[in-house]
Amino acid sequence: MTIPWARSPCGRLRRSSAGGRPSTDPSSWSCSHIPSSRSISPPVGVDVIYLGEAESDFPDICRKIISGESVPPVIRGRAVPGEDIPACRGATIGGIVEIGRGCWRGCAFCSPANRVMANRVMRHRPVDDIIKDVQANLEAGQKDIILHSEDFFSYGYRSAGPDQRMILDLVRAVKRQRPKTIDVSHLSLASVYQNQNLLRQVSEIVGVGSDQNHMSAWIGIESGSCRILRMHMPNKARPAEIEDWPEIVRECYSLFAEESWLPVASLVLGLPGERAEDVIKTTELVDSLMDYTGLMLPLFFTTIADTKLGGSKGFSRQDALPEHWQLVGLCLEYNLRHLKKLHRFYQERMTAGFGVHLALRGINLLADIMLSKYIKRMKRGEPPN
Structure with a gap:
């Protein structure tokens, strides 16, 4: 139709x-x-x-x-109030359900943050509206639910910090609808670092380890360089200090491993003003996370019009330093190291039959063999081809 x-x-x-x-x-x-x-x-x-x-x-x-x-x-x-965010009419891709909009941290390359900083407002949908969207998905045959916002721990955010009761009440209400799994789309590492027990409580309500084997969230590491964070993401670590950022990331990864959360992390390469020493800092941070299961996604900086960096030049292959290729090679090595475990985890969310899973295992093995030469080349500081 x-x-x-x-x-x-x-x-x-x-x-x-x-x-x-x-x-x-x-x-x-x-x-x-x-x-x-x-x-x-x-x-x-x-x-x-x-x-x-x-x-x-x-x-x-x-x-x-x-x-x-x-x-x-x-x-x-114009931005709409949270109660005017439209309802789902049926199943959404991945069972994604919007719970709110906006991020107050104001990173220079991010459009949701830019709109919030301009309007001085974050929007949160009423719990009843969220549950109706969850029900619409489940009634249409969707089994898994992803709660979407720029930062899950910002749902109900007040100036004093996350509204823990509001977040936990929301998770309980979603859990009562009996989806097969519950995930969140995005988490701020700074929010997790300051509210570690809140993440543990969310895991307990969802039933991680009993009702589902893991939870996952997209997180933004973006850079391991405090200098770059200070230039383009001065609120990234708040209320902690920018200088604490690498340790914040490592402590959050330790918590994710403890609670069976799978982080999908983004890194932004080529932000304006980035130097070789900044890339090396990011590489060192990624190297310290190699034993934690997840995905590491290095992304070239691309300008978005409605941001503070809207007039800047985007980053391309031709701009890449040897240090950039070394970082990309390390990220690829990280992903291949954890690919088999990720496949086992994500099987509970897949409807594919045994044959498809067998084929995926073969693809994983082939990826190890085929990509190893590119990894070696990039870790020498050379482009893949």
């Missing part, structure tokens, strides 16, 4: 855009050429850029384009 419903309006939008096309996602055409987040003009072939949240303004903008009315070339969507 969705495809026929969407095809006609999308076709009218395309025909109404006078040879160009509207864009709702700046990342879909890369913002590396945009001068700044405050002076954006559409690139060739794009008539309208829509930035920000869509619930309040985007439907009306689409109606105007379809009817032939003129609209501004750049539109900034």
